[in-house]
Amino acid sequence: MYPKFIITSAGEFRLGMVFLHKHLLEPGDECLGGGYYKFDYAQGMIQLSGESSDFGKPQWDAIDTLLVSREYEGLSLIYFPGSLNGYAINLAEILNIKYI
Numbered sequence: 501m502y503p504k505f506i507i508t509s510a511g512e513f514r515l516g517m518v519f520l521h522k523h524l525l526e527p528g529d530e531c532l533g534g535g536y537y538k539f540d541y542a543q544g545m546i547q548l549s550g551e552s553s554d555f556g557k558p559q560w561d562a563i564d565t566l567l568v569s570r571e572y573e574g575l576s577l578i579y580f581p582g583s584l585n586g587y588a589i590n591l592a593e594i595l596n597i598k599y600i
Contacts, residue, residue: 505548506534506555511563513577521552533558535579545576548591557581560589565596573599 505515509530516524521534534552539545551557558579568577577591591597 503537504534504552505537505558506552507532507558507560507563507566509562510567511565512567513569515546521554531555532562539575544574545578546572547578547580549580549582560591560594563595565598566591567598567600570599 501517501519503515504518504521504524505513506521506524507513508525509532512529514524515537518524521531524534525531531552531554533556534554535548535550535558538547538549540547548558560579566577577597579589579591580586581589
């Protein structure tokens with residue numbers, strides 16, 4: 501099992517320990533890509549990187565609002581398009597983040 505995340509066409513952000521990204525989908529969901537996550541509590545962030553072998557890179561530009569579980573409120577969502585040591589995108593700077 502691996503720490504993976506997806507985003508859905510409804511803007512839902514889901515993460516969990518699964519074998520395949522498709523295991524994070526619910527019936528009727530359309531996946532807009534995904535990747536891997538790592539919690540960095542020292543820096544107060546969830547580091548997101550890579551891409552799903554099933555669905556490709558996250559299509560952040562296909563949504564306006566990212567719906568995130570309230571349990572992650574207070575942690576920044578940072579996406580690293582390359583390696584975790586490279587360029588980073590703070591998702592709050594390009595998307596509305598709504599905690600549900």
